[in-house]
Amino acid sequence: MNTLEIKNLNKSFGHKKVTNNLNVTLENGVYGLLGPNGAGKTTLMKQITTLLKSDSGEILYNGKNIYDLDEKYRDVIGYLPQHFEGYGNFTAKQFLKYMGALKGITGKELDSKIDELLHLVGLYDVKNKSLKKFSGGMKRRVGIAQALLNDPKILVLDEPTAGLDPQERTRFRNLLSEISRDKIIILSTHIISDIESIARETIIIKDGTLLMKGSHKEILANMNDKVFLIRTDNEDIARDIQNKYKVVNIQRGIDEIELRVIAEKEPVYKNVEKIIPRFEDVYMFYFDLEDTKEV
The missing domain is CATH 3.30.70 (Alpha-Beta Plaits)
Incomplete structure (x- = not known):
């Protein structure tokens, strides 16, 4: 069982506090991260992925500070940012090979993983097509594939279904449900149906503060x-x-x-x-x- 503990996390930009004494503990499963624009969702995800350092507080992975773990922690992270384009002149396969090399995966292991993921996201038949010719939804699927290359234990997805059609979204939700047994998956989205379909719990934040964390049943009970x-x-x-x-x-x-x-x-x-x-x-x-x- 993996655990991610976020303890007294604070981050400010100028006078604006973007994460405000945030405390939450996550275990294996899919968590929906819900909040309005400017709530601090992306900042929180960047802190979890070490792209942004907190002003105070700490994040612990299986009881150890993520900065003490350093590369060992980054090896278990997969991340899809909100704005993902890739490199237009690369084919889908070339881009995934490049990303795999950055993650320390090479040779037959990487080739096998790329083929598996391209099948998984429905892009195998266009693997040799350049990304600049891909639609927004197709690029998003490449982004999902690169986030899964290293079989991460913590998968952080910022608006992953943006630009996907209903069939693609259903396929993606099914994929997340399938792989969530041994992963912590954090899914930030404005598409409420995605959270309803697959999240074991939802984390609601506003102005960088945790408003509520609970199962759908628990959260809906507050609305009676x-x-x-x-x-x-x-x-x-x-x-x-x-x-x-x-x-x-x-x-x-x-x-x-x-x-x-x-x-x-x-x-x-x-x-x-x-x-x-x-x-x-x-x-x-x-x-x-x-x-x-x-x-």
Whole structure:
């Protein structure tokens, strides 16, 4: 069993505290990292991968400080950054060979691993095509393959399904579920369905602070009695509801408008029904509407 302990982690840029006394412990499995833009998710992932040093606090891998472990720790890390392009003039296979060499993998072992991963991400048939001719989704799949080259024990993925079509996302989620038995996988995404599908637990952060960590059942339990469906045939009332409450969804029928609303107390309108919370409701509850505009 692998463990990653993040203890009293702090990082500031100027006067802005990006990770704020963050404490969390992870074991094998997939963890969804959820938060609005600017919450500190990417900074946290860069600290975990040693790309960014913390101002204070520490990260322990199996009880040892990651900087004391040095290269031994980096040997067990796989990382896909949010913005991944690769080298345009390289073919997919050439790029993976280059990345493999940087990770200390060579010869037949590397060739075998590359073929396996290219099959896994559905790019084997275009392995000799240059990356500059790849679509954004195809480049993303190359990025996923390079992150897996060294069979990492800690896999850190920043927006890994961005640009993937639904079929590719399903394939990727199945892959993560399959390999998560002996790995710690940290998945940052704005695609709520990805977290719902595969994460054993979700870590919710805002302004660099841990708001909550728990299973989907535990997190959704906190939303009981906070999600409502309001039906109205009056446009003025619908606008009033939108001004007063966080509205997750609006459906307009021929004679009626249905609004899915997040509220601490039951809204005082006619035709209000308490409903079962979903994971997208969690996002809207914990983050202001301003936070969700780019999601």
